[in-house]
Amino acid sequence: MNEAAPKDYAEALGLWLAEAPSPVVERLPPGEAAGRVLAEPVQALDALPPFDNAAMDGFALRLEGEALPEGTRLRPEGAQFAGDAEQVSSAEAIEITTGAVLPAGFDAVVPVERTTRLADGRIELTQAVRRGQHIRRCGSDIAAGSLVLPPGRVVDAEVQTIAAALGVARFGVARAPRIAVIATGPELVDDPAQPLGSGQIRNCNRPGLAARIRGAGAECVYQTTIGDDGDELEAAIAKAEAAGAQLVLSSGAVSMGRHDFVPDTLARLGARILFHRLRMRPGKPILAARLGSGLHYAGLPGNPVSTAVGFRFFVEPWIRRALGLPEERPLRLPLHAALPARGGFRFHLKARLCLDAGARLGVEILPGQESFRLAPMLEANCWAIIPADSPDLEAGSPVEVLPLCHLPAFPLSA
């Protein structure tokens, strides 16, 4: 086992990501690709709108010049409805509905409510009409041949709508990375119906990690709970591999206690330890390794917030690599209140974006930062990152902030 001095976060992350997998492309119909990340660009084969068409129900008109004055009288002949093939018409006006092809030679649309119908069947304009008004031009939304969706775009409702509008039959998306969860600890109870015995607690890291995996765009292919036993861990790792896992996450048993058997078991299995223990909190005892089979392993500390931090700051960057996503860029936001120096560790603090009296965005550090406290996580909507050896910070000092999940509701890019 590598007992080298604790590494800092950046160095450890570099070691870990250097071995992360590259994206593997699979082709899916857009309807099945929700939440997936595009691995290939999407080009518009057709223009959108695909033809010049009316934006209003009314009449298509021919204009000699730039405008027709109010009071002009025109005789409509025929009709062009949405879904009709383009009519050939030499009339001075033709009835038209929203979305209908604008027949050749017509260059404006007047809404029906801007006309009055005369007794002789003609219409009279109650307002002047300008050339081009109420016409949606072919390709004015998306030009044929243009790049519509770059790789790295998450497939959401907007992407699915545009893909359908353009007739995209399949997306090339990154295959969801396959991850397994092994919760360790004889104190853990999985069944919510089971009353807790003395010394027992409910297992929240196993379902919590499974949910984080799904939310981060990966797939949880196997999950189990084991006692403090190396043979059980070895068997669980074998099952995770058989289920197709590329990465195994364990929670617990990586610290200094007599039952912290994960590092020794990995050493017995011949794993290469990339790092163990970092100058960061929560998550100080985190361990990363690579097994001989190529399986990636992250030993996350058992305190639930340490598990969450290990996931957010190591597993999610790994998932981003496997999905072909670029490195995240934290926001820099002013602290709502002063924050005393915290020493030589990098801290990930439960935090909340907030507005000051002038409605300016800032970040509030929440009370209850210990890594066993879950309740503040319900208040939190981001992590504030305080680098190692930061001095006392005054209110208003900028700090780096990342959302709770790497796939946020409001993605920001460079």
Ligand SMILES: Nc1nc2c(c(=O)[nH]1)N[C@H]1C(S)=C(S)[C@@H](COP(=O)(O)OP(=O)(O)OC[C@H]3O[C@@H](n4cnc5c(N)ncnc54)[C@H](O)[C@@H]3O)O[C@H]1N2
């Ligand atoms: N002498 C030292 N003791 C500890 C150190 C240290 O440096 N020296 N580090 C502390 C830090 S920091 C952390 S974090 C914890 C992490 O320890 P482990 O990863 O070995 O985790 P456990 O001891 O197995 O569990 C810690 C804590 O979390 C609870 N737990 C574990 N798994 C789950 C689960 N699936 N669901 C809910 N809660 C879970 C467990 O019951 C313990 O309370 O070590 C400190 N100690």
Ligand code: MOO
């Ligand atoms: O990871 Mo421990 O939670 O640093 O407190």
